[in-house]
Amino acid sequence: AQTVTQSQPEMSVQEAETVTLSCTYDTSESDYYLFWYKQPPSRQMILVIRQEAYKQQNATENRFSVNFQKAAKSFSLKISDSQLGDAAMYFCAFKETSGSRLTFGEGTQLTVNP
Amino acid sequence: DAGVIQSPRHEVTEMGQEVTLRCKPISGHNSLFWYRQTMMRGLELLIYFNNNVPIDDSGMPEDRFSAKMPNASFSTLKIQPSEPRDSAVYFCASSYRQGLRNTEAFFGQGTRLTVV
Numbered sequence: 074a075q076t077v078t079q080s081q082p083e084m085s086v087q088e089a090e091t092v093t094l095s096c097t098y099d100t101s102e103s104d105y106y107l108f109w110y111k112q113p114p115s116r117q118m119i120l121v122i123r124q125e126a127y128k129q130q131n132a133t134e135n136r137f138s139v140n141f142q143k144a145a146k147s148f149s150l151k152i153s154d155s156q157l158g159d160a161a162m163y164f165c166a167f168k169e170t171s172g173s174r175l176t177f178g179e180g181t182q183l184t185v186n187p
Numbered sequence: 188d189a190g191v192i193q194s195p196r197h198e199v200t201e202m203g204q205e206v207t208l209r210c211k212p213i214s215g216h217n218s219l220f221w222y223r224q225t226m227m228r229g230l231e232l233l234i235y236f237n238n239n240v241p242i243d244d245s246g247m248p249e250d251r252f253s254a255k256m257p258n259a260s261f262s263t264l265k266i267q268p269s270e271p272r273d274s275a276v277y278f279c280a281s282s283y284r285q286g287l288r289n290t291e292a293f294f295g296q297g298t299r300l301t302v303v
Contacts, residue, residue, distance in 0.1 A: 106291070108291060110294075115296065116276060116296055116297045116299070117294065117295075117296045117297070118278060118280070118294035118297075119294075120291055120292075120293070123291055164230065168289070170287070170288060171287040171288070172289075173218055173220070173235055173237070173242070173243075173282070173284065173289050174232050174235065174243065175220075175222075175230075175232065175292060177229055177230040177231075178229075179229055180229065
């Protein structure tokens with residue numbers, strides 16, 4: 074069974090600064106997807122970014138980028154130029170390519186200070 | 188597209204009552220998921236459907252929980268009878284599965300259920 078671990082229950086960052094959220098996972102699969110979801114106070118789960126394990130290039134979406142280290146089973150999220158609207162709970166998630174189930178980490182609560 | 192639509196957004200009910208949560212997936216998606224979010228257990232998959240057929244219901248906590256998907260645009264999650272420990276946020280999500288691959292899952296806004 075896969076497990077996803079987020080070791081930082083809470084993080085804070087100053088507006089306009091950069092913050093990195095950590096995620097590690099454990100799997101015996103070689104073909105899978107990794108995701109970061111954002112959950113603001115509105116409760117909606119919003120997909121931020123995804124990474125396919127077979128791709129060596131790190132995914133980037135505007136101010137959001139990942140550092141994917143497959144051998145280390147590490148998948149961190151970097152938020153550049155943090156904005157107040159980035160404040161939310163962030164979840165790392167794993168999915169086998171041939172599967173449908175998402176396995177989520179415990180979440181990291183990000184606070185953005187003005 | 189309006190995204191995944193769940194109703195109601197909030198539900199407060201008394202212990203022992205029947206509760207029905209509803210979900211309309213994104214048009215064209217053929218996989219539908221029900222997740223539950225609690226402080227103690229985080230986000231956990233309860234059941235998922237592919238082409239309206241339940242594929243994996245191993246996450247359904249007990250017989251009090253049941254889910255149906257009568258057609259491609261509607262699903263329900265029913266709890267009967269409800270108990271206080273069922274209080275949680277219930278999410279519905281949908282994705283498109285082609286062959287062995289799914290697109291990413293898109294989530295609804297969730298239903299916050301409180302059982303008193």
